[in-house]
Amino acid sequence: MNSGHHIQLTNEDNLESLSKELNVSPLKLQEFNPGKTFKAGEWVFVPLKRGIIANTRGNRSPASFESANEENTNLYLASGQFVWPVPSSKRISSNFGHRWGRKHEGIDIAARKGAHFVSAADGVVVYSGRELGGYGNLTVVAHEDGFFTVYGHADKNLTYKGQKVFQGQVIGHVGSTGRSTGNHLHFEIRHNSKALNPAVALGRN
Numbered sequence: 001m002n003s004g005h006h007i008q009l010t011n012e013d014n015l016e017s018l019s020k021e022l023n024v025s026p027l028k029l030q031e032f033n034p035g036k037t038f039k040a041g042e043w044v045f046v047p048l049k050r051g052i053i054a055n056t057r058g059n060r061s062p063a064s065f066e067s068a069n070e071e072n073t074n075l076y077l078a079s080g081q082f083v084w085p086v087p088s089s090k091r092i093s094s095n096f097g098h099r100w101g102r103k104h105e106g107i108d109i110a111a112r113k114g115a116h117f118v119s120a121a122d123g124v125v126v127y128s129g130r131e132l133g134g135y136g137n138l139t140v141v142a143h144e145d146g147f148f149t150v151y152g153h154a155d156k157n158l159t160y161k162g163q164k165v166f167q168g169q170v171i172g173h174v175g176s177t178g179r180s181t182g183n184h185l186h187f188e189i190r191h192n193s194k195a196l197n198p199a200v201a202l203g204r205n
Contacts, residue, residue, distance in 0.1 A: 011040045018044075082120040082201045083167055085151065085187050086111050086174065093184055096197040105195035106150065106188030113155055113183045115174040119165040120149045120189070120201075128159045135186065136178025139171055145191075152186035153178050 009018070015038040019026045024046065030036075033044045084090065086109045094108035111117075119141055126148070127140040137154035155175025165171055176183045189198045 009038060009040050009042050009044060013040065014038055018046075082149070082189065082198075083118065084202055085109065085117045085120050085149075086115060086185050087118065088112070088115045092199070093182075096195075096199060105190075106152075106186050107198050108184045108186050110182070110184045111174040113173075113175055115183075116170045117151055117154070117172050117174055117185050117187075119167060119169050119171050120187075121147075121167045123149070123165055125159045125161055125163045125165060125171075128157045128161055128163075130177065134179030136180060137172070137175065138178075141165060141171070148188075148190045150186070150188035150190065152188075153180045153184060155183075 015026050015029060018024075018038065019029060029038075029044070029046070032046075036042055036044055038044065089109055089111035091110045092107050093110040094104060096104060096107050121141075121143045123141040123143040125139060126142045127138060130137045132138055135150075135152040137152075137157050139151040139154065139157050139159055141149045141151075143149065151172060153174075153176055154172040155177065156173040157171070158173070159165060159171045174183055174185050180186075187198055189196045189201055
């Protein structure tokens with residue numbers, strides 16, 4: 001089944017403008033909407049671009065999508081585009097948001113030392129090391145559309161910079177390196193430099 005949602009077109013819409021707004025090719029829109037003229041009042045199906053619906057207008061955000069960060073950007077994450085990074089544990093020990101006077105820019109997933117963690121989506125490793133202070137052993141993976149995922153406090157990294165990784169591939173072992181008070185994976189999702197709430201993308205909010 002194709003992922004996506006339906007929107008109703010306004011007087012300002014046509015095939016070209018909709019293509020630019022949603023970052024979906026005109027051909028793809030026509031392919032998913034045979035017989036449609038893309039005129040005001042029509043309901044059309046918009047297929048998901050991997051990971052996001054780009055530039056979605058506020059009155060178009062469907063009920064199944066939520067704003068992914070506190071700044072209410074116009075990027076919306078679809079549950080299911082990222083997978084849960086610690087298969088053996090679903091327990092969030094610390095949530096995204098402000099705590100102890102500072103912003104926690106990810107979630108902490110409690111797990112036993114040595115538990116596997118996996119890449120949340122296909123991508124390329126852009127950092128694997130422990131030179132960034134409090135994160136301890138850290139892996140950063142770049143994905144399509146300017147998204148990055150961050151995996152911190154690992155007992156062991158299993159990747160190297162420049163390595164291609166796939167969704168669900170084991171990329172490290174949970175630990176408590178760096179500034180950490182117990183075994184867990186610190187997990188972030190970022191769009192460019194902006195931290196988003198991983199619970200939204202992972203369907204845990």
